[in-house]
Amino acid sequence: MKFEDLGLGDKLLKAVMDCGYESPTPIQAQAIPPVLMTRDLIGVAQTGTGKTAGFTLPMIEILSTGRARARMPRSLVLAPTRELAAQVAENFDMYGKYLNLTQALLVGGESVAEQQKQLEKGVDVLIATPGRLLDLFDRGAILLNDIKIVVIDEADRMLDMGFIPDIEKIFSVLPPMRQTLLFSATMPDAIRKLADRFLQNPKHVSVAPPASPAKTVEQFVSHCKPQDKKRLLKKLIEDENVKNAFIFCNRKRDVDDVAKWLSRQGLSAEALHGDMHQTVRYEKLDAFKDDKVRLLVCSDVAARGLDVQGLSHVFNYDVPFNADDYVHRIGRTGRAGMKGRAFTLVAGDDQKHLDAVEKLIGKALETVDPFSSQAKDQKSSSSSSSKKKNNDSNSRNSSSGSAPKPRNQNKRGKPQQSRQENSGKDVVGFGDDIPSFLR
Ligand code: AMP
Numbered sequence: 001m002k003f004e005d006l007g008l009g010d011k012l013l014k015a016v017m018d019c020g021y022e023s024p025t026p027i028q029a030q031a032i033p034p035v036l037m038t039r040d041l042i043g044v045a046q047t048g049t050g051k052t053a054g055f056t057l058p059m060i061e062i063l064s065t066g067r068a069r070a071r072m073p074r075s076l077v078l079a080p081t082r083e084l085a086a087q088v089a090e091n092f093d094m095y096g097k098y099l100n101l102t103q104a105l106l107v108g109g110e111s112v113a114e115q116q117k118q119l120e121k122g123v124d125v126l127i128a129t130p131g132r133l134l135d136l137f138d139r140g141a142i143l144l145n146d147i148k149i150v151v152i153d154e155a156d157r158m159l160d161m162g163f164i165p166d167i168e169k170i171f172s173v174l175p176p177m178r179q180t181l182l183f184s185a186t187m188p189d190a191i192r193k194l195a196d197r198f199l200q201n202p203k204h205v206s207v208a209p210p211a212s213p214a215k216t217v218e219q220f221v222s223h224c225k226p227q228d229k230k231r232l233l234k235k236l237i238e239d240e241n242v243k244n245a246f247i248f249c250n251r252k253r254d255v256d257d258v259a260k261w262l263s264r265q266g267l268s269a270e271a272l273h274g275d276m277h278q279t280v281r282y283e284k285l286d287a288f289k290d291d292k293v294r295l296l297v298c299s300d301v302a303a304r305g306l307d308v309q310g311l312s313h314v315f316n317y318d319v320p321f322n323a324d325d326y327v328h329r330i331g332r333t334g335r336a337g338m339k340g341r342a343f344t345l346v347a348g349d350d351q352k353h354l355d356a357v358e359k360l361i362g363k364a365l366e367t368v369d370p371f372s373s374q375a376k377d378q379k380s381s382s383s384s385s386s387k388k389k390n391n392d393s394n395s396r397n398s399s400s401g402s403a404p405k406p407r408n409q410n411k412r413g414k415p416q417q418s419r420q421e422n423s424g425k426d427v428v429g430f431g432d433d434i435p436s437f438l439r
Pocket of ligand 1: 020021022023024025028046047048049050051052053307309335
């Protein structure tokens with residue numbers, strides 16, 4: 001399949017070629033033709049599959065004829081986070097550069113007055129988070145009765161973030177004659193019901209079974225005691241050839257704490273979470289994308305939908321509370337066919353969340369122990385309760401076994417010292433900061 005076969009106009013094709021894309025991704029090949037035929041569509045696709053272009057390209061084509069009136073946008077994309085909304089806007093800029101479409105980005109944390117001014121001029125594409133859209137709608141700054149196409153992006157995340165009532169409210173004021181597209185990485189029941197209510201005879205397209213991580217991501221778990229997590233993280237970062245990484249924490253306070261700790265250890269790290277001002281978030285992201293920062297410690301909300309080309313690693317400092325988030329997190333790496341590696345730290349309470357993750361993805365994750373002499377891989381069968389009890393000691397203490405060596409072993413050509421050779425403060429690489437389990 002070629003882009004030329006999808007029914008897109010010359011200006012769009014030229015913009016796509018400028019991006020260097022050789023052929024449409026599977027979700028694009030499946031979604032673009034029915035969307036161009038004005039069908040409603042449900043797309044089950046993870047981030048990294050090219051799904052954003054799967055809806056922005058045909059939308060631009062459809063909207064390329066016609067004109068927007070003041071305060072009456074012609075299309076609407078709803079995204080769960082500011083970052084994801086900004087990324088969708090970037091896609092519209094990138095692919096629509098040879099066409100004269102106007103767009104507005106309505107997200108929290110930015111000046112309402114400025115957004116109102118943009119709306120006054122008339123916009124073809126409105127990209128918004130639900131809260132800010134309703135805010136402006138309630139102020140009378142916007143009318144939604146001219147919306148021809150509406151997209152709900154990352155619908156499962158909207159659900160997780162409690163946005164479904166907002167979405168219902170928004171749909172209650174949209175015109176019934178419209179085209180509706182819904183994209184989601186997973187299809188929980190609540191999203192299915194939402195789709196039943198708001199989409200008409202939708203075409204279903206799916207590029208990966210729900211909640212299956214991209215095959216391009218190698219996944220590992222590493223066990224430790226809660227108090228040793230930071231040092232385990234540092235060790236993993238040191239052993240891996242980390243070009244750049246997202247480090248996910250479940251709690252905002254840990255995001256700040258881990259970022260500060262890593263910085264104190266001389267590593268290039270910044271924190272990113274939802275409580276930060278939008279300008280600061282953009283600045284940090286830009287620094288990360290420009291390779292000025294190597295490690296971005298973030299919360300799920302802040303990192304949702306972030307697209308960083310060529311991210312080499314994802315570290316889960318905590319196993320996410322919600323198993324779906326695991327798939328989203330590790331999907332930040334291994335994008336667009338590139339290889340990526342994901343490591344999940346497991347301590348204390350994390351085990352039960354790991355069980356949920358393994359159940360969801362249908363396999364046990366490989367265990368690595370960067371502190372053992374062999375740094376062996378072990379097949380972790382965390383669903384078995386006996387294994388669960390012994391998990392920490394198994395992964396940390398055993399020095400024999402038949403599992404293959406993890407790739408990071410000797411990666412940098414350094415001889416690895418065994419625990420037996422290193423007791424007390426001589427443990428290589430830790431100085432006075434020896435993890436308690438090595439003492
Ligand atoms: P998405 O899943 O929409 O977040 O897209 C993931 C990445 O894939 C983005 O960096 C896009 O620029 C890139 N991408 C989108 N379509 C293609 C394509 N047809 N070929 C190569 N890369 C693409």
